[in-house]
Amino acid sequence: MVTSASKRNSRTRTSARRSKPSSKPSLNKSPSRKSLDPKHKKELIRFAAGRVKHKQWALIARQTVAIALGDGKYVENLRCRVPAFFTSPVADTPETSQLQPGMSTWHVVHDISRQVRLSNEGTVSYSHTSDLLCHWAAKPATSSSMPFTKTAVIFSKRSPLALARRLYLESAPSQKLSPHPLHNSTVGVLSSASPRRAGGAFLNGSSEPDALLARSTSLVASLGTPQARSFYTELQKYTKKHGAGFYPHCMVYSPGVVGFRRDDEDRYDVRDDDFDPELDAIPADPTTAELENPPAVNSQNRRAMGEYVAPYLMNIISVAAVNASSVHSAPSPSPPPSTELDSYSLTGPENVEAAIRRTMKERVGRALRLFELHGNRTLVVGAFGCNQGLAVETIARIYAELLFCSDGNEGDGRFRGVFDKVVFSLSSKLRTPFQEAFEMRIYEDELTSAMDDVGL
Numbered sequence: 001m002v003t004s005a006s007k008r009n010s011r012t013r014t015s016a017r018r019s020k021p022s023s024k025p026s027l028n029k030s031p032s033r034k035s036l037d038p039k040h041k042k043e044l045i046r047f048a049a050g051r052v053k054h055k056q057w058a059l060i061a062r063q064t065v066a067i068a069l070g071d072g073k074y075v076e077n078l079r080c081r082v083p084a085f086f087t088s089p090v091a092d093t094p095e096t097s098q099l100q101p102g103m104s105t106w107h108v109v110h111d112i113s114r115q116v117r118l119s120n121e122g123t124v125s126y127s128h129t130s131d132l133l134c135h136w137a138a139k140p141a142t143s144s145s146m147p148f149t150k151t152a153v154i155f156s157k158r159s160p161l162a163l164a165r166r167l168y169l170e171s172a173p174s175q176k177l178s179p180h181p182l183h184n185s186t187v188g189v190l191s192s193a194s195p196r197r198a199g200g201a202f203l204n205g206s207s208e209p210d211a212l213l214a215r216s217t218s219l220v221a222s223l224g225t226p227q228a229r230s231f232y233t234e235l236q237k238y239t240k241k242h243g244a245g246f247y248p249h250c251m252v253y254s255p256g257v258v259g260f261r262r263d264d265e266d267r268y269d270v271r272d273d274d275f276d277p278e279l280d281a282i283p284a285d286p287t288t289a290e291l292e293n294p295p296a297v298n299s300q301n302r303r304a305m306g307e308y309v310a311p312y313l314m315n316i317i318s319v320a321a322v323n324a325s326s327v328h329s330a331p332s333p334s335p336p337p338s339t340e341l342d343s344y345s346l347t348g349p350e351n352v353e354a355a356i357r358r359t360m361k362e363r364v365g366r367a368l369r370l371f372e373l374h375g376n377r378t379l380v381v382g383a384f385g386c387n388q389g390l391a392v393e394t395i396a397r398i399y400a401e402l403l404f405c406s407d408g409n410e411g412d413g414r415f416r417g418v419f420d421k422v423v424f425s426l427s428s429k430l431r432t433p434f435q436e437a438f439e440m441r442i443y444e445d446e447l448t449s450a451m452d453d454v455g456l
Contacts, residue, residue: 053205053305054204054205054206054207055205056205056305056306057202057205057206057207057211057215057305057306058203058204058205060215060216060261060305060306061199061202061203061205061211061214061215062203063306064214064215064216064217064220064261064306065203065220067112067218067260068116068217068218068219068220068221068258069220069221069224071111071113072111072112072113072114072115072116073109073110073111073112073113074109074110074112074260074308075107075108075109075110075308076107076108076109076110076308076309076310077106077107077108077308078106078107078108078310108310110260110308110310110311112218112258112260112311115218115256115258115311115313116218116221116258118256119218119221119222119254119255119256119257119258120221120222120225122254122255122256123222123223123225123227123228123252123253123254123255124227124252124253125227125228125230125231125250125251125252125253126250126251126252126253126366126370127230127234127248127250128234128248128249128250130250132369132370132373133249133251133366133369133370136365136366136368136369136411136414137365137410137411137414139414149417149418149419149420150417151403151404151416151417151418151419151420151421151422152420152421152422153403153404153421153422153423153424154421154422154423154424155424155426155431155434155435155438156423156424156425156426157426157427157428157431158263158265158266158425159209159212159263159265159266159425160189160191160209160212160213160380160382160425161212161213161216161217161259161261161262161263161266162262162263162265162266162268163380163423163425164187164189164259164312164314164380165259165262165263165266165268165309165312166266166268167187167378167380167421167423168185168187168259168312168313168314169268169312171186171187171378184256184313185256185312185313185314185315186315186375186376186377186378187313187314187315187376187378187379187380188314188315188316188317188371188374188376188378188379188380189213189314189315189316189317189379189380189381190316190317190319190367190371190379190380190381190382190384191209191210191213191219191316191317191318191319192208192209192210192319192320192321192382192384192385192387192388193210193223193252193318193319193320194210194320195232195235195236195239195244195247195320196232196235196236197232198214198219198220198223198224198228198232199211199213199214199215199219199220199223200214202214202215202220208387209382209387209425210318212263213316215261215306216259216260216261216262216263216306217257217258217259217260217261217314217316218257218258218259218260219254219257219316219318222252222254222257222316223252223254223318227252228252228254228318231250231251231252231318234248234250235247235248235250235320243326243330244323244326245322245323245326245327245330246322246323246327246355246356246359247320247321247322247323249319249362249363249366250319251317251318251319251366251367251370252317252318252319253315253316253317253370253374254315254316254317254318255315255374256313256315257313257314257315257316258311258312258313259309259311259312259313259314260308260309260310260311260312261306261307261308261309262306262307262309264305264306314380315371315374315376317367317370317371319363319366319367321360321363321384321385321387321388321390322356322359322360322363322385322388322390323388323389324356324385324388324389324390324391325388325389326388326389327352327356327389328352328389356390356394357394357398358410360384360385360390360394360395360398361398361401361402361410361411364384364395364398364399364402365402365411365414368402368403368414368415368418369415371419372415372418372419376419377419377420377421378419378420378421378422378423379419379421379422379423380423380425381399381422381423381424381425382424382425382426383395383396383424383426383427383430383434386430392430392433392434392437393433393434393437395434396433396434396435396437396438396441397437397438397440397441399422399424399438400437400438400439400441400442400445401413401441401445402414402415403415403416403419403422404416404442404445405441405442405445406445406448406449412445424438
């Protein structure tokens with residue numbers, strides 16, 4: 001028989017078991033700010049700031065698409081030094097002649113619709129089996145009569161967009177900050193294109209270099225033309241048959257792509273002397289009033305993101321790099337493409353690494369030949385393929401062989417002296433190993449040539 005005292009003791013023990021705190025942390029409760037160590041707190045802040053930045057980039061991308069595919073109008077807020085009588089409310093009084101120049105903000109309306117149409121009309125897609133590019137390693141007959149040019153090489157931590165804008169503004173004759181017709185450009189930019197869609201994930205706020213170009217220029221309009229669609233059709237055909245990996249050597253040349261935004265880290269400005277407010281400052285159109293202010297502001301440094309600037313031009317080659325990560329992870333990777341799109345072969349004991357290197361060298365050689373064909377004199381290229389798992393030393397040595405080494409097999413020295421300047425756009429992490437591998441390959445070539453000269 002259970003007494004009432006036993007029942008009370010049993011209930012007390014049950015209540016104590018229920019009220020005992022659990023040793024396991026609750027998954028539903030987030031840790032308090034006081035319990036976070038400084039390192040963890042810093043990581044959370046960085047993650048939250050990154051999410052906000054990507055959302056702003058996505059907003060900028062949508063606005064860029066509306067401009068490039070729409071009427072082509074946007075408003076630049078230009079802060080510059082101008083004569084005071086342009087800003088004075090009493091400009092018709094004699095005292096204005098004594099006023100000193102001051103800083104003022106002017107609204108400059110730009111219309112790039114005509115240039116975008118010209119760029120779209122000039123867009124050309126080159127297939128994997130293009131006769132113009134298949135024989136890139138053979139020097140043209142006229143090259144022997146051309147004067148030799150010593151190519152300058154620069155290793156920069158700036159983005160391809162910032163470099164292209166600066167090179168264009170420094171080279172364009174009598175460049176004015178106004179909606180006047182644009183000059184042609186001889187600046188070529190190599191873009192590692194997404195094999196799926198134009199600009200990759202730029203509409204989702206991607207930070208990849210091709211996304212930066214897509215959200216800051218009219219490139220998305222060029223890659224949306226019927227000529228460029230065959231480029232993506234060819235890539236999708238390969239991917240459906242063989243999966244992601246080597247991809248074919250097809251590419252798109254987009255001439256006169258209009259840049260109208262600056263990179264967030266780009267602080268380069270042209271001189272104020274070329275700005276004439278009487279001619280260039282135009283009252284903002286009411287239909288573009290929402291574009292007058294910067295579309296976004298970086299929450300960390302309070303700087304404008306995707307700031308509108310005067311239009312500048314560049315010629316862009318879009319080509320997919322070998323996805324080395326997918327090739328390495330595949331249990332039985334497909335061989336690289338040969339000269340025929342549907343014919344693939346590996347010769348001898350060639351391993352996967354050698355196949356990746358050979359394919360990338362062929363692809364870079366074709367891109368350089370395409371720049372040469374279209375008269376580009378200054379190139380902006382990056383660590384092509386490194387975001388897809390390619391070793392930075394591999395692509396650095398390929399560039400050195402094609403651009404600076406002595407004439408040899410597999411296209412070595414083919415483009416030596418062809419271009420005036422080659423600027424490598426590299427992240428801080430890749431800049432040092434890329435430059436070291438690049439210079440070491442040139443040193444090896446010079447040492448081999450010296451030994452051959454003395455008969456060793």
